[in-house]
Amino acid sequence: MGKVKPGTPPDIDQGIATERTQIGRLAFRQEGEWWNAYYALTDTMEGAIPLGSIRLTAVTRASPRNAYNKQAFIDLMRNLVADIIEEKSGTRPTWGEPHRAPEHERAGHS
DSSP states (O other), rough: OOOOOOTTOOOHHHTOOSSTTTOOOOEEEETTTTEEEEETTTTTOTOOOEEEETTHHHHHHHHHHHHHHHHHHHHHHHHHHHHHHHHHHHHOOOOOOOOOOOOOGGOOOO
């Protein structure tokens, strides 16, 4: 990888080294009536970048349409993050398996 370009947000470039290095995560959080997506560093939500929001009712009701909405929102947010990382690093990231948020980040629903 080359040098970080001046003015490049460190939240995006920090830790980019190889295709196998985790440089951050896509974090989804329920906050009130919204399901919010953030790009966050691996071990903290501090400085997380808000990416998008969708009404909770559009993704939580038990229906085929809402299951579709949920997956479409996840895919959109993944593509957004992947585009940003690829633009900055020249490498398109791959996605690991989803994990529950760390216990210290599960403070309840805002």
